Amino acid sequence: MTNQTKFAVITDKFVAQVHERTIPELKPDQVLVKVKACNLCTSEYGVWNGARLGKQPLPMAFGHEYSGEIIAKGAEVPDFEVGETIGVGYDWCGECDYCQAGKTSQCPHRGVMNVASSDGYYGNFGCGEYVVKTYRALCKMSPEVDPSEAAFVEPAGTVVEGLRKLRVQPGETVAIIGAGTMGILNALIAREMGCQVILTEMMEKKIQTAQDYGFEVVNVSETDPVEAVKEWTGGKGVDAVVVAVGATSANNQALEMVKQIDGRILLFAAGYPSPELNIDSNAIHYRKLELLGTFSADIDDFQYAAEIISEGRIDVSKLVEAKYPLGKIQEAFEAATVPGAFRVSVVF
Numbered sequence: 509m510t511n512q513t514k515f516a517v518i519t520d521k522f523v524a525q526v527h528e529r530t531i532p533e534l535k536p537d538q539v540l541v542k543v544k545a546c547n548l549c550t551s552e553y554g555v556w557n558g559a560r561l562g563k564q565p566l567p568m569a570f571g572h573e574y575s576g577e578i579i580a581k582g583a584e585v586p587d588f589e590v591g592e593t594i595g596v597g598y599d600w601c602g603e604c605d606y607c608q609a610g611k612t613s614q615c616p617h618r619g620v621m622n623v624a625s626s627d628g629y630y631g632n633f634g635c636g637e638y639v640v641k642t643y644r645a646l647c648k649m650s651p652e653v654d655p656s657e658a659a660f661v662e663p664a665g666t667v668v669e670g671l672r673k674l675r676v677q678p679g680e681t682v683a684i685i686g687a688g689t690m691g692i693l694n695a696l697i698a699r700e701m702g703c704q705v706i707l708t709e710m711m712e713k714k715i716q717t718a719q720d721y722g723f724e725v726v727n728v729s730e731t732d733p734v735e736a737v738k739e740w741t742g743g744k745g746v747d748a749v750v751v752a753v754g755a756t757s758a759n760n761q762a763l764e765m766v767k768q769i770d771g772r773i774l775l776f777a778a779g780y781p782s783p784e785l786n787i788d789s790n791a792i793h794y795r796k797l798e799l800l801g802t803f804s805a806d807i808d809d810f811q812y813a814a815e816i817i818s819e820g821r822i823d824v825s826k827l828v829e830a831k832y833p834l835g836k837i838q839e840a841f842e843a844a845t846v847p848g849a850f851r852v853s854v855v856f
Contacts, residue, residue, distance in 0.1 A: 515636025536584035544655035571634025575658035595661030597810030647814035664813035670802035678702025686753035754779020
């Protein structure tokens with residue numbers, strides 16, 4: 509087997525290239541993954557198009573939404589075998605107080621994006637032919653799942669984290685503002701958890717995709733979303749709202765469409781520039797509302813995401829916009845930035 513790997517790198521605004529490096533030597537608790545697919549995340553094309561350049565040093569060897577096959581393992585790797593198909597979450601040490609409490613996303617030893625590798629790159633190297641990963645971050649997947657769909661373990665895990673924090677229960681009504689990739693993922697998983705779901709969206713393509721999944725969708729270009737959601741609930745408002753768009757208007761709508769007493773709102777999406785939250789604190793007090801934030805996910809969230817994707821309990825196939833080989837990484841980013849695009853997948 510070769511000891512070299514080719515991988516994608518963002519080197520400047522609107523510039524993505526393919527570089528080559530020597531594959532790092534495996535540590536005892538690491539595996540070598542032959543990557544089968546890596547999907548381009550919103551945060552990554554936010555770096556590529558310059559929106560997040562001030563937050564991320566370059567060159568960025570990106571890629572955290574990927575899947576592949578284990579082709580080698582260190583001497584201290586339990587539970588995983590060569591040949592198994594895996595999706596990927598985040599690294600965690602297993603020893604700190606956070607990890608011991610199950611809060612692996614808070615582990616101080618997890619990978620960080622602003623610390624350079626020994627050869628000067630920042631990032632996870634997931635969008636490449638081969639990647640070295642600590643076994644604790646891995647999730648077993650069915651080999652029958654399309655690699656681009658298996659790569660949804662990471663974003664789906666963040667949705668699971670958020671919905672668990674929102675404490676959604678079977679039979680509850682949930683409104684999701686925004687029917688992009690993450691909005692529809694929230695809808696799919698909320699429905700799998702037993703909730704009744706309605707989405708709001710303005711782009712026709714996204715509306716159609718959400719409807720193809722069988723969801724009720726409000727076209728906000730034609731209908732007031734707050735009035736439509738209230739009508740859908742018989743005037744009561746929904747039990748919970750997921751704000752899957754980083755916009756001040758979405759934040760304001762959430763406060764109006766949630767039920768009058770004991771409603772819960774999850775701020776799922778970031779926005780650049782930062783959206784505002786305009787609120788009368790007395791309304792929170794008297795209505796007993798909960799405003800919740802979410803970011804990242806713990807290992808049990810990723811494991812649950814891997815399970816429901818592997819078992820076909822959610823279908824993410826409609827969220828794969830297009831597939832490109834590594835050599836066309838620049839074209840892949842150009843496709844990912846087209847308004848209305850879902851996940852663009854780089855395949856190997």
